[in-house]
Amino acid sequence: MNNFTFYSPTYFVFGKNTENQAGHYVKRFGGSKVLIHFGGGSVVRSGLLDRVKASLEKENIKYVELGGVQPNPRSGLVYKGIDLCKQEGVDFILAVGGGSAIDSAKAIAAGVKYDGDFWDFYEGKVIEDALPVGTVLTIAAAGSEGSGDSVITKEEGMLKRGASGEAIRPKFSILNPELTQTLPAYQTAAGATDIMAHVLERYFTNTQEVEVTDRLCEAILLTMVKEVPRVIADPNNYDARANIMWAGMVAHNNLVGVGREQDWASHNIEHELSALYDVAHGAGLAVIFPAWMTYVYKHDVNRFAQIAVRVWGCQMNFANPEVTALEGIERFKQFLTSIGMPINFKELGAKEEDIPVMVEKLGLGTEGTLGSFLPLKSKDVEQIYRLAL
Amino acid sequence: MNNFTFYSPTYFVFGKNTENQAGHYVKRFGGSKVLIHFGGGSVVRSGLLDRVKASLEKENIKYVELGGVQPNPRSGLVYKGIDLCKQEGVDFILAVGGGSAIDSAKAIAAGVKYDGDFWDFYEGKVIEDALPVGTVLTIAAAGSEGSGDSVITKEEGMLKRGASGEAIRPKFSILNPELTQTLPAYQTAAGATDIMAHVLERYFTNTQEVEVTDRLCEAILLTMVKEVPRVIADPNNYDARANIMWAGMVAHNNLVGVGREQDWASHNIEHELSALYDVAHGAGLAVIFPAWMTYVYKHDVNRFAQIAVRVWGCQMNFANPEVTALEGIERFKQFLTSIGMPINFKELGAKEEDIPVMVEKLGLGTEGTLGSFLPLKSKDVEQIYRLAL
Numbered sequence: 001m002n003n004f005t006f007y008s009p010t011y012f013v014f015g016k017n018t019e020n021q022a023g024h025y026v027k028r029f030g031g032s033k034v035l036i037h038f039g040g041g042s043v044v045r046s047g048l049l050d051r052v053k054a055s056l057e058k059e060n061i062k063y064v065e066l067g068g069v070q071p072n073p074r075s076g077l078v079y080k081g082i083d084l085c086k087q088e089g090v091d092f093i094l095a096v097g098g099g100s101a102i103d104s105a106k107a108i109a110a111g112v113k114y115d116g117d118f119w120d121f122y123e124g125k126v127i128e129d130a131l132p133v134g135t136v137l138t139i140a141a142a143g144s145e146g147s148g149d150s151v152i153t154k155e156e157g158m159l160k161r162g163a164s165g166e167a168i169r170p171k172f173s174i175l176n177p178e179l180t181q182t183l184p185a186y187q188t189a190a191g192a193t194d195i196m197a198h199v200l201e202r203y204f205t206n207t208q209e210v211e212v213t214d215r216l217c218e219a220i221l222l223t224m225v226k227e228v229p230r231v232i233a234d235p236n237n238y239d240a241r242a243n244i245m246w247a248g249m250v251a252h253n254n255l256v257g258v259g260r261e262q263d264w265a266s267h268n269i270e271h272e273l274s275a276l277y278d279v280a281h282g283a284g285l286a287v288i289f290p291a292w293m294t295y296v297y298k299h300d301v302n303r304f305a306q307i308a309v310r311v312w313g314c315q316m317n318f319a320n321p322e323v324t325a326l327e328g329i330e331r332f333k334q335f336l337t338s339i340g341m342p343i344n345f346k347e348l349g350a351k352e353e354d355i356p357v358m359v360e361k362l363g364l365g366t367e368g369t370l371g372s373f374l375p376l377k378s379k380d381v382e383q384i385y386r387l388a389l
Numbered sequence: 390m391n392n393f394t395f396y397s398p399t400y401f402v403f404g405k406n407t408e409n410q411a412g413h414y415v416k417r418f419g420g421s422k423v424l425i426h427f428g429g430g431s432v433v434r435s436g437l438l439d440r441v442k443a444s445l446e447k448e449n450i451k452y453v454e455l456g457g458v459q460p461n462p463r464s465g466l467v468y469k470g471i472d473l474c475k476q477e478g479v480d481f482i483l484a485v486g487g488g489s490a491i492d493s494a495k496a497i498a499a500g501v502k503y504d505g506d507f508w509d510f511y512e513g514k515v516i517e518d519a520l521p522v523g524t525v526l527t528i529a530a531a532g533s534e535g536s537g538d539s540v541i542t543k544e545e546g547m548l549k550r551g552a553s554g555e556a557i558r559p560k561f562s563i564l565n566p567e568l569t570q571t572l573p574a575y576q577t578a579a580g581a582t583d584i585m586a587h588v589l590e591r592y593f594t595n596t597q598e599v600e601v602t603d604r605l606c607e608a609i610l611l612t613m614v615k616e617v618p619r620v621i622a623d624p625n626n627y628d629a630r631a632n633i634m635w636a637g638m639v640a641h642n643n644l645v646g647v648g649r650e651q652d653w654a655s656h657n658i659e660h661e662l663s664a665l666y667d668v669a670h671g672a673g674l675a676v677i678f679p680a681w682m683t684y685v686y687k688h689d690v691n692r693f694a695q696i697a698v699r700v701w702g703c704q705m706n707f708a709n710p711e712v713t714a715l716e717g718i719e720r721f722k723q724f725l726t727s728i729g730m731p732i733n734f735k736e737l738g739a740k741e742e743d744i745p746v747m748v749e750k751l752g753l754g755t756e757g758t759l760g761s762f763l764p765l766k767s768k769d770v771e772q773i774y775r776l777a778l
Contacts, residue, residue, distance in 0.1 A: 001566075001627075001631040003403060003405060003407065004403050004404060005401060005402050005403065006401040006403065007400045008397060009396075009397075009398035011394065011395075012395040013394050014394065014395065015390075016392060018392065209631075211612050211615055212609070212612045212632040212633075213635075215609070215611050218608065219601075219607065220604070222600075222604050223600050239597070242390040242648070244601075246390075246647070250644070255644065259404075259631070
């Protein structure tokens, strides 16, 4: 196991009706003038925004609003949010929505405290300071409610990039599984795929002797394998929603990834898909991850056999572990199909002729590599896109 | 799943040589005058105390020392520590040792900020304020490095009681698995048993539909089943030590216990054993837990069958799940024996004639109950002690 630090100081408030405590927690974490940041009409139509506002008003907390966050959130709205916060003297940002609203809120929070262009953070500068952020989560997916990460898309060239820093970890996150019950099945499944992908990026590692994090990763995956089909069959299954929602946080606050090298090639390869076609990130991952697995599994057949046995319930083929490894990948694909996810370019609506553009935009050139399990060059990434056709 | 809150804001620093960063983290979390609190001679003899002092000196942090913490730490030293801190103007307490040193440090930290008798907190008052505490952990066991709990024994009557509060969660905890390599095998095994017991107290619940925490609990147990025999066989196996040490934190910062009713009867039943005979808490748990399981398993045979299959690798007896449930308990006992733990009064050195005294000291009277999985009255507790003979 490698040396590591782990710090997850977010206060999590989980369960039914908890959105009504938003005001209480904004106050507890020092907010007096809030920017409520959200996406489209669903948080308005459902009455969620009104309940959140009422809970702020109950605590005499002032607020301004900025809606309009899109999936794959854009830099344009971030600039607008930064200006609004400065102009209004906002001291706390409350994201109401999914990963997009939260990531956009984090970008604004960092931008307000920075003299330069906030995009610098998305080109590698570590975020050292930010306004405090709180969240009211409406979809189990990105894990942004418990992470120090944010992903933003720059309109100019549709560049999708990530930034990190302890300063943007939410002070509190309110997770009410009821709020996810009205999601379309496709979004639920895409979110679930994103959660599983966060675990898989950590699971495929060259670090040896990491049983505790292996087992914790498998625990999350086993939970998803049981619970996701249940919510697809019955969107109102609160308990299944609850198990998925907590799994989504644990999958990405890095508890299950400490002390081990992590990969993250698939996320980067996917980002080019969702940036180009504006598809759900989770749906893109459903297309890319099995292709990545098929391309790299020979690098560590035993690790692929392990996940096949422990998560997918395959029988170990002791005479030929490769058979088991491949069976695990096949079961993962079957699972994705069963919950309504696309598993190839065709099903996603992506085009073969765009592959060179996506490879180019990843910016690896001829020498750069992506991922750590098996470092990939541009030509490898191209092969993975082709395996996903 | 029940509503819950989860807050684990401790900064964890994990790995080789990390004790040399103690000064850095004391400074980061605001300490300028430290009480170094520790137990017996081993932290002195090993040179650990010198390394910690050197790291404080490097940051120009002043310190005073208070050693002498015993296993099952006593109230007398806590009073002494409180006086010393007030007298010396201490603003940060650094525990160097295991759960005993940390629990004693937490009690001192709470006592310094309280006008009354610190023992009030151990009779039910919630700890609202405390000096900041940091830890350098030397044994994987109590989980106190990541918890808001402390257990202290009052000399007068040898009363062993617990207190809780967010204020006593450590600001940082330094976990270097190398520091555990010199522990005698018996202490390693007792610590491991304590870790497993922390998970089991959470696992046996009446809350339905808690797959994610079930699976996370099982992940910790599976890790222990693999790694503990390896460190008993080879005390210098760093990676096995590391997996156990991180498992010990995750087992007790409550991540794996949120959203579900927890039991904790066995811990209380055991406390009377370790208070009376001054035996290692983990060894007492090895005696009590299988007896408790045998007494209560019929309350939920399927849950006992689940752990038997998922953790102990038993084949499910579909015609008669009770057979599987009992086989799981038997395998747990075999495991405890294999790592050198006592599993009955005789092996522990406890006496049948003391049972009435221990039952009496639990203070349940004729109507009080203990635990939530199957609430136990005094007569049930007596039966459990007798099952452990």
